[in-house]
Amino acid sequence: xxxxxxxxxxxxxxxxxxxxxxxxxxxxxxxxxxxxxxxxxxxxxxxxxxxxxxxxxxxxxxxxxxxxxxxxxxxxxxxxxxxxxxxxxxxxxxxxxxxxxxxxxxxxxxxxxxxxxxxxxxxxxxxxxxxxxxxxxxxxxxxxxxxxxxxxxxxxxxxxxxxxxxxxxxxxxxxxxxxxxxxxxxxxxxxxxxxxxxxxxxxxxxxxxxxxxxxxxxxxxxxxxxxxxxxxxxxxxxxxxxxxxxxxxxxxxxxxxxxxxxxxxxxxxxxxxxxxxxxxxxxxxxxxxxxxxxxxxxxxxxxxxxxxxxxxxxxxxxxxxxxxxxxxxxxxxxxxxxxxxxxxxxxxxxxxxxxxxxxxxxxxxxxxxxxxxxxxxxxxxxxxxxxxxx
Amino acid sequence: xxxxxxxxxxxxxxxxxxxxxxxxxxxxxxxxxxxxxxxxxxxxxxxxxxxxxxxxxxxxxxxxxxxxxxxxxxxxxxxxxxxxxxxxxxxxxxxxxxxxxxxxxxxxxxxxxxxxxxxxxxxxxxxxxxxxxxxxxxxxxxxxxxxxxxxxxxxxxxxxxxxxxxxxxxxxxxxxxxxxxxxxxxxxxxxxxxxxxxxxxxxxxxxxxxxxxxxxxxxxxxxxxxxxxxxxxxxxxxxxxxxxxxxxxxxxxxxxxxxxxxxxxxxxxxxxxxxxxxxxxxxxxxxxxxxxxxxxxxxxxxxxxxxxxxxxxxxxxxxxxxxxxxxxxxxxxxxxxxxxxxxxxxxxxxxxxxxxxxxxxxxxxxxxxxxxxxxxxxxxxxxxxxxxxx
Numbered sequence: 074x075x076x077x078x079x080x081x082x083x084x085x086x087x088x089x090x091x092x093x094x095x096x097x098x099x100x101x102x103x104x105x106x107x108x109x110x111x112x113x114x115x116x117x118x119x120x121x122x123x124x125x126x127x128x129x130x131x132x133x134x135x136x137x138x139x140x141x142x143x144x145x146x147x148x149x150x151x152x153x154x155x156x157x158x159x160x161x162x163x164x165x166x167x168x169x170x171x172x173x174x175x176x177x178x179x180x181x182x183x184x185x186x187x188x189x190x191x192x193x194x195x196x197x198x199x200x201x202x203x204x205x206x207x208x209x210x211x212x213x214x215x216x217x218x219x220x221x222x223x224x225x226x227x228x229x230x231x232x233x234x235x236x237x238x239x240x241x242x243x244x245x246x247x248x249x250x251x252x253x254x255x256x257x258x259x260x261x262x263x264x265x266x267x268x269x270x271x272x273x274x275x276x277x278x279x280x281x282x283x284x285x286x287x288x289x290x291x292x293x294x295x296x297x298x299x300x301x302x303x304x305x306x307x308x309x310x311x312x313x314x315x316x317x318x319x320x321x322x323x324x325x326x327x328x329x330x331x332x333x334x335x336x337x338x339x340x341x342x343x344x345x346x347x348x349x350x351x352x353x354x355x356x357x358x359x360x361x362x363x364x365x366x367x368x369x370x371x372x373x374x375x376x377x378x379x380x381x382x383x384x385x386x387x388x389x390x391x392x393x394x395x396x397x398x399x400x401x402x403x404x405x406x407x408x409x410x411x412x413x414x415x416x417x418x419x420x421x422x423x424x425x426x427x428x429x430x431x432x433x434x435x436x437x438x439x440x441x442x443x444x445x446x447x448x449x450x451x452x453x454x455x456x457x458x459x460x461x462x463x
Numbered sequence: 464x465x466x467x468x469x470x471x472x473x474x475x476x477x478x479x480x481x482x483x484x485x486x487x488x489x490x491x492x493x494x495x496x497x498x499x500x501x502x503x504x505x506x507x508x509x510x511x512x513x514x515x516x517x518x519x520x521x522x523x524x525x526x527x528x529x530x531x532x533x534x535x536x537x538x539x540x541x542x543x544x545x546x547x548x549x550x551x552x553x554x555x556x557x558x559x560x561x562x563x564x565x566x567x568x569x570x571x572x573x574x575x576x577x578x579x580x581x582x583x584x585x586x587x588x589x590x591x592x593x594x595x596x597x598x599x600x601x602x603x604x605x606x607x608x609x610x611x612x613x614x615x616x617x618x619x620x621x622x623x624x625x626x627x628x629x630x631x632x633x634x635x636x637x638x639x640x641x642x643x644x645x646x647x648x649x650x651x652x653x654x655x656x657x658x659x660x661x662x663x664x665x666x667x668x669x670x671x672x673x674x675x676x677x678x679x680x681x682x683x684x685x686x687x688x689x690x691x692x693x694x695x696x697x698x699x700x701x702x703x704x705x706x707x708x709x710x711x712x713x714x715x716x717x718x719x720x721x722x723x724x725x726x727x728x729x730x731x732x733x734x735x736x737x738x739x740x741x742x743x744x745x746x747x748x749x750x751x752x753x754x755x756x757x758x759x760x761x762x763x764x765x766x767x768x769x770x771x772x773x774x775x776x777x778x779x780x781x782x783x784x785x786x787x788x789x790x791x792x793x794x795x796x797x798x799x800x801x802x803x804x805x806x807x808x809x810x811x812x813x814x815x816x817x818x819x820x821x822x823x824x825x826x827x828x829x830x831x832x833x834x835x836x837x838x839x840x841x842x843x844x845x846x847x848x849x850x851x852x853x
Contacts, residue, residue: 107657116686117657119674137672137680137689138780173568175654178561179585181568195569244641251634256685257659264565264654267497267507269647282527284509290527295646296506297713297791299527323687390528401687 075142079115082210086113087130089203094126100166101125102196103154103184106175108260108401109200111323116140121151121184123158125166133157155187170196205398205406207420212444214324215400215422216453219442222319222328223456225253229315229332233463239302239313240294243273250319259318260325262402271317272301279314279436282390286404288426289314289387289436309335312435312460314428318403327399327424328454329440332463337434340381344429345460347379348438351395351427352458359443359450363417365409369395372427373411381429388430396425399442421445422453465532469505472600476503477520479593484516490556491515492586493544493574496565498650498791499590501713506530511541511574513548515556523547545577560586595788595796597810602834604714605790605812606843609832612709612718613846615643619705619722623853629692629703630684633663640709649708650715652792661707662691669704669826672780676794678816679704679777679826699725702825702850704818708793717789717814718844719830722853730771731827734819735850737769738828741785741817742848749833749840753807755799759785762817763801771819778820786815789832811835812843 075083090113094102104110104122111117113124119136131144133154146157158165169188171181174197185193207215225246232245247270251257259268267285274291283290283300291301307313316329331345351372358368372395376385386392398405399422407415409425417423423445428438439458443450465473480503484492494500494512501507503514509526521534523544536547559578561571564587575583597605615636622635637660641647649658657675664681673680673690681691697703706719721735741762748758762785766775776782788795789812797805799815807813813835818828829848833840 107654111687117674117689119676136674136676136780139672171568176568177654178563178566178568178571241642244638247641247647248634248638251637252631254684256683256688257637258657258688260657260687264497264567267648267650282529284507284526286509286526293646294644295713297501297650297710298646298648299507320687323685390526 075115082208083113083115085208086203087124089206089208090124090200091126093199093203094170097199098168099170099194099196099199100168102170102199103187104172104196104200105180105184106172108262109172109204111401112204120148121154123154125163131157151184151187166191168192168194170194170199172197172200201406204400205421206418207400207422209420211324211400212420212422214322215326215442218319218321218324219326219328219454221253221255221321222250222326223454225250225255225319226315226328226330226456230461230463233332236306238304238306239273239275239278240304242307242313243302243317246273246315246317250317253319254321255319256321256323259320260402262404267298268300269298272314273317274301274314274436275305275307276311276435277433278303278305280387280389280430280432286392288392288394288428289316289430290390307334310337310434312337312341312437313463314436314438316440324400325403326442326454327403327426327440328442328456329426329428329438330456330458331437331439331460333460334463338431341431341434341437342460343379344381344384344431345437345439347375347381348427348429349458351375352425352439352441355425356443356450356452359417359445360447361417361419361445365407365413365415365417366411369409369411369413384429384431386428388432395427396423398422399424417445419445419447465505472598473503473505475598476593477514479596479598480514480590481516483589483593484560487589488558489560489584489586489589490558492560492589493577494562494586494590495570495574496562498652499562499594501791502594510538511544513544515553521547541574541577556581558582558584560584560589562587562590591796594790595811596808597790597812599810601714601790602810602812604712605716605832608709608711608714609716609718609844611643611645611711612640612716613844615640615645615709616705616718616720616846620851620853626696628694628696629663629665629668630694632697632703633692633707636663636705636707640707643709644711645709646711646713649710650792652794657688658690659688662704663707664691664704664826665695665697666701666825667823668693668695670779670820670822676782678782678784678818679706679820680780697724700727700824702727702731702827703853704826704828706830714790715793716832716844717793717816717830718832718846719816719818719828720846720848721827721829721850723850724853728821728824731821731824732850733769734771734774734821735827735829737765737771738817738819739848741765742815742829742831745815746833746840746842749807749835750837751807751809751835755797755803755805755807756801759799759801759803774819774821776818778822785817786813788812789814807835809835809837
């Protein structure tokens with residue numbers, strides 16, 4: 074089922090999970106979430122992966138039919154897992170990890186009943202923790218994603234036509250992203266976050282608060298999806314912020330760039346440059362061992378030095394972070410907040426997005442996806458950062 | 464906050480929920496799921512709606528800032544709900560309904576602790592049950608959705624070019640749907656279902672099994688989203704099934720049409736006509752009081768009469784239903800399976816999709832979204848059903 078290279082990779086990923094399981098005293102995990110299934114098996118399927126602190130995982134598959142390979146076991150319902158484990162003489166785990174921040178209440182109860190003699194513990198952080206530090210192959214995939222996404226962004230100037238609405242502009246950009254290979258789906262953690270392929274925010278609309286935990290808002294075109302472009306014509310003196318997600322290979326990067334229409338207010342130009350200055354500072358700070366809270370605080374310090382605090386990370390409504398891990402999901406660990414206890418490790422991948430919303434103009438700022446290296450942050454999404462005219 | 468027409472509509476929706484609450488002995492519900500929030504408040508927000516068997520709902524809002532209206536209460540965390548209810552002299556409910564098939568285990572536990580003296584019961588079916596029978600305004604929205612979606616489908620012949628891959632074809636269709644007003648997001652029930660804007664299935668790929676509970680499969684272009692178009696060139700002698708979801712106003716319709724390239728095998732032509740014959744039969748059968756299981760069984764009967772059972776609802780992997788409710792979510796109640804106990808009621812909206820997968824040719828069949836009326840099913844998605852040549 075797997076190539077030998079992929080086999081080695083998946084063993085590596087399993088061992089990263091097993092390491093976190095040992096550190097947290099979790100004897101076995103039953104994994105059900107799509108993002109985690111994809112991480113450990115390189116595919117999304119309906120079913121479960123059972124993994125102990127040692128040894129190879131067992132793949133319990135409900136759908137699709139036809140998967141083959143070592144340790145692939147077809148079941149019709151989760152209750153059959155207990156029987157199969159008994160057949161294999163696998164001891165009942167003392168502590169069984171379930172994704173209690175992902176599974177529905179009823180699914181978690183049903184899976185718990187498969188292990189009536191085990192203590193159920195939350196495996197969410199074990200799995201998020203393992204996925205937080207990327208393997209070299211994951212980094213290579215994200216690097217490739219960045220190449221495709223910046224290539225799509227490079228076509229922005231040719232797809233813009235005067236008189237376009239923000240939505241028409243976004244639609245053409247979605248098409249370009251799809252033609253470049255985007256799978257057309259942004260995998261986001263948490264069912265409170267809904268979005269299409271990303272956000273295009275023009276002018277005042279960037280200051281419209283959204284229910285979702287994205288850095289910037291927008292009303293959207295319908296109250297059932299209140300985020301992003303609102304369908305108004307883009308006018309001189311405003312900016313358009315492009316924060317579209319590509320997802321070209323299952324591992325995503327996150328990139329934001331801003332264009333302007335004609336001349337914009339000086340404060341907007343200044344704020345955009347301060348965003349870039351913050352990124353340069355973060356790139357130096359971001360070595361293994363650096364506390365992400367320190368990065369947040371340093372960013373705030375720079376913003377305050379320039380008297381721009383009112384506009385940073387939103388104006389009418391503010392986001393409480395300046396960046397976040399990214400990979401299989403758009404919003405992974407760590408989250409760059411002032412209260413985080415997380416510390417950078419080599420091979421983490423984080424998107425940093427110091428953004429400003431300037432009333433009357435729109436959103437400005439830059440977002441890059443970075444790899445943590447011993448020499449600081451390496452930009453996986455190199456692309457001109459200047460606010461160019463459209 | 465609401466127009467007077469919308470106020471009446473939302474009171475009607477609340478009363479539909481309250482009726483189901485009474486029938487099921489649920490004293491109050493705390494609603495958190497996006498689809499249900501949208502149903503009861505005409506907007507998606509981060510927060511909760513508290514509703515008793517009588518009276519107006521209370522809207523507890525966390526994000527976005529700035530919502531105004533009667534009974535809108537801002538909170539930072541769910542624990543504040545208890546305090547606010549006490550301030551309003553609202554009695555502790557004996558049975559509090561939570562969406563235990565939607566909330567994560569940990570969120571359900573946290574919300575349960577807001578009501579330490581109440582019995583927590585599952586409100587999922589109360590809410591799905593209320594939403595199953597549409598209001599006239601919902602029907603009007605779905606009718607409007609059908610107009611937009613069929614208008615987009617009418618452009619299929621002009622966007623196809625010989626030598627296109629299924630994916631290129633889908634990308635152009637996505638653009639047409641978006642330009643026609645699609646919000647670019649298919650709201651699906653259940654976090655085991657992931658999809659972009661819909662499915663385009665050509666030739667043999669239609670027979671590839673998917674992990675998801677859709678009627679037909681496809682490998683997709685990446686194992687992280689294993690469904691739909693696979694990027695191969697569409698060839699003579701095959702079909703392409705278009706099952707793209709529009710979602711133009713928050714209430715969706717579901718439509719499938721099939722085109723052919725050149726001549727296709729006679730069995731595929733026949734199966735397509737049998738699908739239409741089944742729909743005509745369902746349209747007559749589908750009056751209030753009709754058991755959906757009877758509809759399923761009648762469809763199977765027709766299929767078997769024509770000796771096509773091997774190809775019905777998939778070939779290598781089969782779907783276990785022939786249709787489903789549709790509305791705010793693509794997959795609502797009732798589901799047309801042989802074991803369902805559901806019975807049609809006036810103003811239900813259901814998508815019926817008798818589909819066949821013919822090896823070597825591809826998928827054939829038609830899907831319409833119907834309104835249940837006293838005279839049978841009314842098609843909300845009228846559009847030529849013949850398998851035309853592209």
